[in-house]
Amino acid sequence: MFVGTLGMAGIGTMLSTITMNTRAKDVMLAVLFIPLIYPLLYACVTATTTAIMGTEFWTDFFVMPLVLACGYDVVMLLVCWVLYDFVVSA
Secondary structure, three states: OHHHHHHHHHHHHHHHHHHHHOOOHHHHHHHHHHHHHHHHHHHHHHHHHHHHHOOOOHHHHHHHHHHHHHHHHHHHHHHHHHHHHHHHHO
């Protein structure tokens, strides 16, 4: 849950800053946010489902989505960190 929350908060903060000065703020935010958050959401749902189901080899099916979610978080948070100053000054 921590990995998913961290990624959603980082991506959401960056996209809300980008869409702050546009006319259709709510529509533009949804159009940008949903495609960017989908891979993270899918990985977190897969890991959570595997943890709840508790199958025989649950660690194999739990670790891979968790690693993908962590990798996606790292990449997106670094991109957001690099671009934040440019977005705020634009």
